[in-house]
Amino acid sequence: MRSFSFLTKMTVFGFLLSTLPVLFIGIFSYVTSSNEIQKDVNKGKYQLLVQINANVDQILTTVNHTLNQVINSNVLKKAMNSPLNVSDFTLYDNLRDELLHMQSFDTKLEDVVLINSRHNWMIKNSGLYRFDQYAYHEQLTSLIQSNEDTAWSMNPSVWFYSEESADSAKCEYNISLIKKLPVTERNPYGLIMANIPSCSLQTLLQYDPEQSDTTMVLDDKHHILLHPDHSVIGQSISVTGFTDTEKLNEQSGQFMSLINDQKYSVTYYKSPTNGWIYLSFTSIASLTKESQKIGIYTLVVCLFMLLVTMLLAWIGSRRMYSPIQMLLKQMDVRTPEIRQNRKNEFQAIGEQIQQLFQSKTQLESELQQHLKQVRTLFLAKAFQGQVKNNDLTEQLERFGYSTQLQAWESLAVVTFQIDSLDGTRYEKRDTELLLFAIHNMIEELIPANNRLGSVTIDHTVATLFGSATVEINDFKTALFELTEHLQQQIQTLLELKVSIGISLPFDSIAHISLAYQEGLDALKHRLKLGEGIVIQYENVNQGKHYLNISYPSHLENELIDAIKLADKDKSKELLRSFLGPVFSDQMSPQEYHLPLVRLLNSLLIVKQESGISLNQIHPGKSSLFEDLLHLNTVPEIEEWFWTRVIHPMIQIFRDRQDAQYHNISEKIIDLIHHHYDTDLSLEECASRLNYNANYLSSVFRKETNSSFSEYLATYRFSMAKKWLRETDISIKDIAARLCYNNPQNFIRSFRKLEGITPGQYREKHISS
Known part of the structure; x- marks a missing residue:
């Protein structure tokens, strides 16, 4: 099985971690918005149905009240007890005025029919008729014989038109308010009908042909009273394909129904006045169409968020992986080797660390x-x-x-x-x-x-x-x-x-x-x-300590270095410091000669190694050793060493150094300018130039009036200020280039030298 790198795993995990929430949010927002749309639409439909019911009930109530006023009028009461012959034209005119007064634009009434079966007459808009001779006598008689004294019913429009004006009917059906007359009789023999063409109430449905919604009104027998399609008025609701009439048993409600193989959201409201059912059919496809727009917007936003989050996951994974990669590089562990061994980076690092610990233990043991x-x-x-x-x-x-x-x-x-x-x-x-x-x-x-x-x-x-x-x-x-x-x-x-x-x-x-x-x-x-x-x-020694002739070798070495550097004052001081310990021990005069001769011998060896002839410091023919042995006091010995040996050698070395110092200082400065970004030290310069480090330090200070470390630090800070002004190198990298252990030491030194931090220095020069 192939082993994936930790970077790949981290990237895939980042992709999943960013993808799943976005997908969840997208799906949740889409479903929630779709449900909210459907809820809002259903709520709107319900409110529309309530409003339509209020409008229709207002018209019906107005018609009912107006009709009650006509019924209670003296003219109607008188007419119901009259045969209403041709000679009763005054009564007829008064009665017609009452009936025509009911027909207004607000009530939508188109015709008011008054029937008296006992006296065999019928009055409507077209005139006075003999009831038994009317074409629809039987249908209207059945209405008189019905059990209800007052009722709203739907009747064909042809019942109420004479043959001469039958073609003028606007609608095939009328919605009629029927009241039996007289109302005080136990066996009524007449009726009055207020006819409202169903088409005239069509505007109350607020039908929009561009919408896929349908609104209609049913009577208590589930016959269509109002419908945008006039051809289905008067028929059963089943002609529309709706068969779930058993679900219309509550006062109001909403449910899903399958109509003509399409899903609809059905909203209904039952009028408390007459029991009519107000229905609204909303196509789920139309709701889905609106939801699809939201879905497209949601998809676009989610895809954008996915791209952004995946890009961030990819960049973040690589950034988080960079320390691991750097650690692997420092440990000289290659990725192909890790995959070949089917290990991850941490296992490889762990093995390397374990080896380091083993090496550390071994080194500690060896140490x-x-x-x-x-x-x-x-x-x-x-x-x-x-x-x-x-x-x-x-x-x-x-x-x-x-x-x-x-x-x-x-x-x-x-x-x-x-x-x-x-x-x-x-x-x-x-x-x-x-x-x-x-x-x-x-x-x-x-x-x-x-x-x-x-x-x-x-x-x-x-x-x-x-x-x-x-x-x-x-x-x-x-x-x-x-x-x-x-x-x-x-x-x-x-x-x-x-x-x-x-x-x-x-x-x-x-x-x-x-x-x-x-x-x-x-x-x-x-x-x-x-x-x-x-x-x-x-x-074995009478309780006295062993006699040890003290010879200060370290002072001898320092004296020889001072002579080579032509340092007159220090040489004289070191000579005095050397002779002090020599003469502090209690010895015989002959024993004092040993350290003095040893010092003279060391000075002559330095003279010879430096290419100085004996005639340059002692032109006489006598031996220096013989001259030394003839001296008797410490001041004489000190003066002799100074005037006869040390001071002449210092003058020779000074003459040589005047020609060499400048060249040596230039070489040291050149090394600083080319290797300032390494761990350059005075000892390394001395090794490269084949000089003693102490000698180089004295030469450099004498020529430049500053120490090696001071000059190196000053040059490094000049380069640091140049980088801060002219580049965007980070302060951490600048500190690393200048061989600081950590950036804080660099910042602390920079602030001590300049009075401000490197960051403030950069901002100051960028702004200027």
Whole structure:
């Protein structure tokens, strides 16, 4: 199975995370908006039906009230009891006026028919008729014989027109209000009918041919009273394809119905006045058409949002993946290798980190071994006097001996040597191994807080013993008992005789080399005392410390450097500092000659190596060594060294430097200008130019009046200001280019130098 990179997985996840909410929101908004449209349409249809019902009921109520007024009029009452012959034209005219008065534009009445079956007459708009001779006598008689005294009914329009005016009927059906007369009779013999053409109420339906909606009115028998299509008026609602009449049993409601294989939303309202049903059919297809517009808009918006979110997901994934990619690059892990091994980036990084931890553990182990070796080497140099006093305490604290050094009040050096291997089970080649065994036994038997690490020097094992005891006699007793115990353990375990030398007690770690010499000198007395001894140095030197001629080698080196740099003042000061320690020791006059001759010899070697002839500093024929040995006082010796050797050499070096300094400074400046963006140091410049670093530092300061580090920092800041003014490099990248460990150090240094931050400096120069 193919393994996808974490970038691909993160991108796909981002796509899904952005796509699913957008799809959900789009579908939800589309469905919600469609439902809301349908609800709003249905609500509007319901309100329309209520309004139509109110308008129709208003007309019907007005007709009913007007008809009641006519019925209660004296003219009608008189007419109902009259045969209404030709001679009764006054009564007829009055009656016609009453009937015509009812027919107004507001009531929509087109004809009012008055029938009297007892006196056999009928009056309508076209005139007075004999009822039994009227063409639709039987149909109208059936209305008189009906059970209801007052009713609204739908009747064919042809019933109420004479043959001469039958073609003038506007509608095939009339909506008639029928009342039996007289109203006070138990057996009425007449009726009055107010006829409203159904077509005249058509405008109340507010029909729009461009809409797919249909509004109609049914009577209580589900016959069509009003309809936009005049041809279906008077017929059953089933002719429209609607068959769910059983659902019209509530006062109002809405439901879905299938009409002619199309879905419609049906809204109905039943009039509380006459029981007529007001229906509205709304095609779902028309609602869907409106919803499709919303759907298209929603789709466009969702597609735009998808593109934006997917683009953001892609960009965001790559940005979030960039640290992983950088980490893989730094670890030299390639993506094809990850896919080939069917691993993801984190597994590869985890393996690399695990390897790093393993390497770290291995390095720490090796470092501990090297640390022990370095510590042993340092202690060996300390015992031999090859470490400066200033460095001795500092280095011992670095090696973890700070607690002991602070606690110890009395110290002594103990030396161990194997007496002889003759008569033992060991051979000469086992010497190093035996010394190592003695070394280990010393470190096991002497507590760590009472010793430094033991070292082996020229077949001698030496260690420094220390104690917080102030009383010297107690310290000596404890040390002697400890060495005897060590000697016995070595004899018992290794079957080997060793001799032990103990130095005089001292109170400063600076005397460690002197105490080591005392321990060695004590061991030399085996020639007289025999093997297997434990001897203290105070027993062989009358309790006095070993005489050590002090020679300040480090001051000699500094003096030679000052001479090479032609630094007159410093050279004179260092000469005085050198002679001070030499003459501070209590020695014979002959012993003082040794360090003086050694210094003269070192100066002559420098002269020779520098190509300076002896005649340039000593034109006479006498020997410098002979002249030196004839001097008797310290001021004479100091003056002689200065005037006869050191000052002439300084003048020669100064003449040479005048020609060399300028060239050296230019070379250093050129290195700074070309390598300012690296970890350039004075030591590296000295290595490239083949000079001593201290010498270069003095030359550069003398030529430029500034130190190397100051000049380098100034040039780097000039480049930083140039980048801030002329480029859009980020402050972080500028700090990295100028070899700062982190941007904060760069910002802090820049603010200290310029008084403002790098960002403020850039804004200031961009705005200007």
